[in-house]
Amino acid sequence: MxxxxxxxxxxxxxxxxxxxxxxxxxxxxxxxxxxxxxxxxxxxxxxxxxxxxxxxxxxxxxxxxxxxxxxxxxxxxxxxxxxxxxxxxxxxxxxxxxxxxxxxxxxxxxxxxxxxxxxxxxxxxxxxxxxxxxxxxxxxxxxxxxxxxxxxxxxxxxxxxxxxxxxxxxxxxxxxxxxxxxxxxxxxxxxxxxxxxxxxxxxxxxxxxxxxxxxxxxxxxxxxxxxxxxxxxxxxxxxQQAALVGQGCCRPGLAKNTYGTGAFLLLHTGARPVVSRHGLLTTVACGPRGERAFALEGSIFIAGAAIQWLRDGLGLLRQAAESEALARSLEDNDGVYFVPAFVGLGAPHWEPRARGTLVGLTRGTTRAHLARAALEAMAYATADVVGAMAADAGAPLERLRVDGGAAANDWLLQFQADVLAVPVERPALVESTALGAAALAGVGAGLWPTVEDFLAGQPPARRFLPRDLRPRRDAWLAGWRRAVAAARAWAQAAEDAAS
The missing domain is CATH 3.30.420.40 (ATPase, nucleotide binding domain)
Structure with a gap:
């Protein structure tokens, strides 16, 4: 064992x-x-x-x-x-x-x-x-x-x-x-x-x-x-590097996103570090034998923590899982966007002074809109990072493997596939982080030669295929960019007021 x-x-x-x-x-x-x-x-x-x-x-x-x-x-x-x-x-x-x-x-x-x-x-x-x-x-x-x-x-x-x-x-x-x-x-x-x-x-x-x-x-x-x-x-x-291993992303070109308290997207780049020009981080990853390799990383500070805030901070949810049914109850976001910059913005923006921002509220806004906006924010922030990765790597992402607690939310993963316009794959065992640690431990203890030998027995992943929603997708992403600009403007206004 x-x-x-x-x-x-x-x-x-x-x-x-x-x-x-x-x-x-x-x-x-x-x-x-x-x-x-x-x-x-x-x-x-x-x-x-x-x-x-x-x-x-x-x-x-x-x-x-x-x-x-x-x-x-x-x-x-x-x-x-x-x-x-x-x-x-x-x-x-x-x-x-x-x-x-x-x-x-x-x-x-x-x-x-x-x-x-x-x-x-x-x-x-x-x-x-x-x-x-x-x-x-x-x-x-x-x-x-x-x-x-x-x-x-x-x-x-x-x-x-x-x-x-x-x-x-x-x-x-x-x-x-x-x-x-x-x-x-x-x-x-x-x-x-x-x-x-x-x-x-x-x-x-x-x-x-x-x-x-x-x-x-x-x-x-x-x-x-x-x-x-x-x-x-x-x-x-x-x-995050353990999750990359657990998802079988031990070779160049493979990417995963972990939706946890924050969200962390890593793209394996091989034996040499790639320095980002688009707001990403260069970090160490693992090869098939646990050897040192490299990855590009986009760190999103708040993901599932936004749902926790709706539950624990505002009392809008009894359980985090309610967010899926609430999001499904709406045909659209009705212009409501949530930028959960509680501790600033991470990749690719890197604005530590930004703060959480809700925009587009009306008297018709309900808790369903806020739940959907929190889930959408995870997908939009991921899209920001994927765009930066494509620019750094010189090629678009072909698929995204996902894990973490929020990856159990089918609505989120379908929306993520729609926003990215690429398939999203969820493994049968979503605890990819622990699975990666186990794979490395077996290599280190001499129980198997590579992490891929250990992972070969894992059941196939479920795939979420993107729907053809181009006009709506473009509108959603444009609204998100305006909301992020508002969060960054708040930081600038606070700095101007202090000076």
């Missing part, structure tokens, strides 16, 4: 899969988020760990097998989120700063002149989304943290590093290239931490984890701390 641990923004999923990739057990544990100030988003690192142990135990119970049946463990995680802890005790010094956290936006804006070099070296843009400014914030705002970091008393890492530390009883402080590449501290061409970038962001090298291949040796679980078993940890990857 392979135990795949998928630690996400709102919870942790654990899957237990057999050697043919068949699901034997599933477990899930929710993870609370904390919002101490506007624009700040945090997790308690101990709650992250507790969610992992709870989900793993639930998966084993669902499968009805003992922990000793686990032959390898794969780990995948929310990326960019930062944890700082004491090496001697393993005690976190602060809550984790989540990838959605925007507290360093002013720092990033003040250093905008660095952008060209950072894009060339790291494939990223200078944005609070990434880890470097989060690490610096912790060192500068916690008592004696910088001194202790320079003395080697502290450790820092993305969530994978924190969990590897806990899983191995403090024996392993490591990360993999997919996670390292999301920090602004990793040089794409050398595949190492960049000393000059560490100096520029004020991050001591002694803090950082070692970088190991995504499929390989990450130690073994400590039986005194995790399920009473010592199982090899054979694979680690950031959630």
């Amino acid at each position: 392979i135990l795949a641990l998928d630690q996400g923004t709102t919870g942790t999923t654990a899957l237990l899969l057999d050697a043919e990739g068949r699901l034997r057990g599933r477990g899930y544990a929710e993870l609370p988020q904390h919002f101490p100030c506007p624009g700040w988003v945090e997790h308690d690192p101990d709650e992250i760990w507790a969610s992992v142990t709870a989900a793993a135990a639930a998966a084993l119970a669902a499968a009805g097998v003992p922990a000793t049946a686990v032959r390898a463990v794969g780990l995948t995680n929310q990326r960019e989120t930062v944890v700082l802890w004491e090496r001697a005790t393993g005690r976190p010094l602060h809550r984790a700063l989540v990838w959605q956290d925007r507290r360093t936006a002013d720092v990033c804006l003040a250093r905008a002149a660095w952008n060209d070099e950072l894009r060339r070296r790291t494939g990223l843009v200078l944005d609070p989304y990434f880890s470097a400014t989060k690490i610096a914030w912790l060192l500068d705002h916690l008592p004696a943290a910088r001194r202790r970091a320079e003395a080697g008393e502290l450790a820092v890492g993305t969530v994978d590093s924190w969990l590897l530390w806990r899983l191995t009883g403090g024996r392993v402080h490591a990360t993999d290239p997919t996670n390292a590449s999301r920090t602004l501290l990793y040089d794409l061409r050398t595949g190492t931490w960049a000393p000059d970038l560490l100096d520029r962001f004020g991050v001591p090298a002694a803090l950082l984890p070692t970088i190991r291949p995504s499929a390989g040796d990450f130690g073994a679980t400590d039986p005194e701390r995790f399920l009473g078993v010592a199982a090899p940890i054979g694979g680690v990857a950031g959630d």
Whole structure:
């Protein structure tokens, strides 16, 4: 059995899969988020760990097998989120700063002149989304943290590093290239931490984890701390790169979109990095044997979280699944658009000051319009990224593979196919992220030679074919562009008022 641990923004999923990739057990544990100030988003690192142990135990119970049946463990995680802890005790010094956290936006804006070099070296843009400014914030705002970091008393890492530390009883402080590449501290061409970038962001090298291949040796679980078993940890990857693997997109030209809290579209580009000229990121991906490869990525900060906001923030939905029936109840959006820029706009716009915008409201607007607008926003934002990818790659996308929680929504996927005018494919097992972690773990543990060998037994995907709606599609996309312009204008107006 392979135990795949998928630690996400709102919870942790654990899957237990057999050697043919068949699901034997599933477990899930929710993870609370904390919002101490506007624009700040945090997790308690101990709650992250507790969610992992709870989900793993639930998966084993669902499968009805003992922990000793686990032959390898794969780990995948929310990326960019930062944890700082004491090496001697393993005690976190602060809550984790989540990838959605925007507290360093002013720092990033003040250093905008660095952008060209950072894009060339790291494939990223200078944005609070990434880890470097989060690490610096912790060192500068916690008592004696910088001194202790320079003395080697502290450790820092993305969530994978924190969990590897806990899983191995403090024996392993490591990360993999997919996670390292999301920090602004990793040089794409050398595949190492960049000393000059560490100096520029004020991050001591002694803090950082070692970088190991995504499929390989990450130690073994400590039986005194995790399920009473010592199982090899054979694979680690950031959630979006793991989903790319789980969708079988391990070769150039294949693309997937994960609709989760945010939406993340990756296009595999092969063994050499492609630097985007259209607002995308260059990131590390995995090849068939877990080797380092590259991808273009479009990061959409808010996707399923918009539906959660309608449910939890406004009370318009009892369950997120209601959004599908509400969207189906309307023939059209009636000019209502929702740009859920709660934490700014991601790719391809990169406007950290933008805020959520609803346009086109009338007295006839109902909760059905708002639910449809939130679902449509996921599809439109994806279309923005797909257009940028086509421009960078020099060829249009031929199909899009999808996964994530919102991919269970048939209305959304049909609308996505209509807007993109290409087929959309949903796998039978939508937890592609955990599936990818399992595939990498098996390669790393020597259970199969390539991830494709493991994935060969997966059942065929369901296809959503585009309908011929060209005039309506053009009108929908034009309305979306006007709505995005309104969200960006709000940011500009706020800046003008402050100056």
